[in-house]
Amino acid sequence: ETGKFTYDPGFTSTASCDSALTYIDGDEGVLLHRGYPIGQLAEHSSFMEVSYLLLNGELPSSDELSQFSRTITRHTMLHEQLMTFYRGFRRDAHPMAVMCGVVGALSAFYHDSTDISDPVQRMIASHRLIAKMPTIAAMAYKYSVGQPFIYPDNSLSYTGNFLRMTFGVPAEPYVVNPVVERALDRIFILHADHEQNASTSTVRLAGSSGANPFACIAAGIACLWGPAHGGANEAALNMLREIGTPDRIPHYIARAKDKNDPFRLMGFGHRVYKNYDPRATVMQQTVREVFASLNVTDPLFETALQLEEIALNDPYFVEKKLFPNVDFYSGIILSAIGFPTAMFTALFALARTVGWVAQWNEMISDPGQKIGRPRQLYTGPAQRDYLPVDKR
Numbered sequence: 001e002t003g004k005f006t007y008d009p010g011f012t013s014t015a016s017c018d019s020a021l022t023y024i025d026g027d028e029g030v031l032l033h034r035g036y037p038i039g040q041l042a043e044h045s046s047f048m049e050v051s052y053l054l055l056n057g058e059l060p061s062s063d064e065l066s067q068f069s070r071t072i073t074r075h076t077m078l079h080e081q082l083m084t085f086y087r088g089f090r091r092d093a094h095p096m097a098v099m100c101g102v103v104g105a106l107s108a109f110y111h112d113s114t115d116i117s118d119p120v121q122r123m124i125a126s127h128r129l130i131a132k133m134p135t136i137a138a139m140a141y142k143y144s145v146g147q148p149f150i151y152p153d154n155s156l157s158y159t160g161n162f163l164r165m166t167f168g169v170p171a172e173p174y175v176v177n178p179v180v181e182r183a184l185d186r187i188f189i190l191h192a193d194h195e196q197n198a199s200t201s202t203v204r205l206a207g208s209s210g211a212n213p214f215a216c217i218a219a220g221i222a223c224l225w226g227p228a229h230g231g232a233n234e235a236a237l238n239m240l241r242e243i244g245t246p247d248r249i250p251h252y253i254a255r256a257k258d259k260n261d262p263f264r265l266m267g268f269g270h271r272v273y274k275n276y277d278p279r280a281t282v283m284q285q286t287v288r289e290v291f292a293s294l295n296v297t298d299p300l301f302e303t304a305l306q307l308e309e310i311a312l313n314d315p316y317f318v319e320k321k322l323f324p325n326v327d328f329y330s331g332i333i334l335s336a337i338g339f340p341t342a343m344f345t346a347l348f349a350l351a352r353t354v355g356w357v358a359q360w361n362e363m364i365s366d367p368g369q370k371i372g373r374p375r376q377l378y379t380g381p382a383q384r385d386y387l388p389v390d391k392r
């Protein structure tokens, strides 16, 4: 009656929480945000519209979307004091190290939105995080290349503003390429939320103790950085570059199957999807559209397509139900747009922030919410008595 999906009892017994945001059917390769299929949202919606949907539960009316976009736009600036925070990092610091530090520091600047008992402050903090992540990520990039920070231009779209802050320079006007803007906005949609993945669960667990939202999102950024999770998009492109030409694919397929070799096909496999990740389908399609529109090619795209083809027909991958995931093709587009691989996971964090804050709000607003406390199976020694050092 409420559109609830009946879970397999086994699954329910292991579920960590109830949530109304995102539904995944890993066997069927289905991903829904508040009931809407990811493919339809990627094709017809915008990241701002999907952000509203995740936060509020319904697609916005035109007025609601305009109001929401204005609210987010109003928070894109960063406290000037935080600019000096960047100057404490080495220029070659990984952008995710910078994002962890700067986002964690936000609670030292925005005290008026850290009282989590106040739903108004919770939503202000959520809007601030969604709005400031593009500014923070763009500044991390600018700092790494020794270029001046570019302030937000709120006459641009959310994604257009981010492109200009990243690639614009004071010396020249910056014109947002609509094809790139649309592709990147779609990539943000594909990364917005994904049920109880490792980083979202980190945000929920941190939030369950009553920690302020900025600290919780910094914890999520730290978890996302791992190569088994959000760091896979950077690792997948580095893997494709290492493979280079299609004739070298069989060697890497053999390594991925060798249990004595730690090598894994990055961008392949998933804890939940045992079918094609629907986001990877959209991502591959977006590569084709962007390349055709910009009249660019990248031999690594051909290598990726052939790697996918070979893996999907290899008995090992078929038996293990290993398919491309969201990270397999994303690096190819991000690289074509001009982002260095070190920025790929920062972009994932930028987009996933709306999912993290929506999941955090959903948990905190539940009056029955308690602190998370995972248990363990103890495998250590049975109780025993202390021995003085001269008796050991």
Ligand code: SDX
Pocket (backbone or CB within 6 Å): 193, 194, 196, 197, 198, 227, 228, 229, 230, 232, 256, 257, 263, 264, 265, 266, 267, 268, 269, 270, 271, 272, 320, 322, 325, 326, 327
């Ligand atoms: C993301 O949870 C989410 O929703 C995450 C995410 C999100 O949006 O938040 O979707 C984003 O993190 C996507 C995943 C990105 N990571 C990668 O692409 C890294 C490469 N993938 C692997 O590290 C792996 O597939 C994981 C970590 C994603 C999942 O690992 P699991 O849980 O071990 O996968 P599994 O249990 O299904 O593995 C089954 C078998 C295992 O072998 P056996 O123990 O049965 O002998 O397949 C093997 C695995 O070793 N295997 C792989 C493989 N992935 C799994 N073998 C070779 N290459 C791979 N990529």
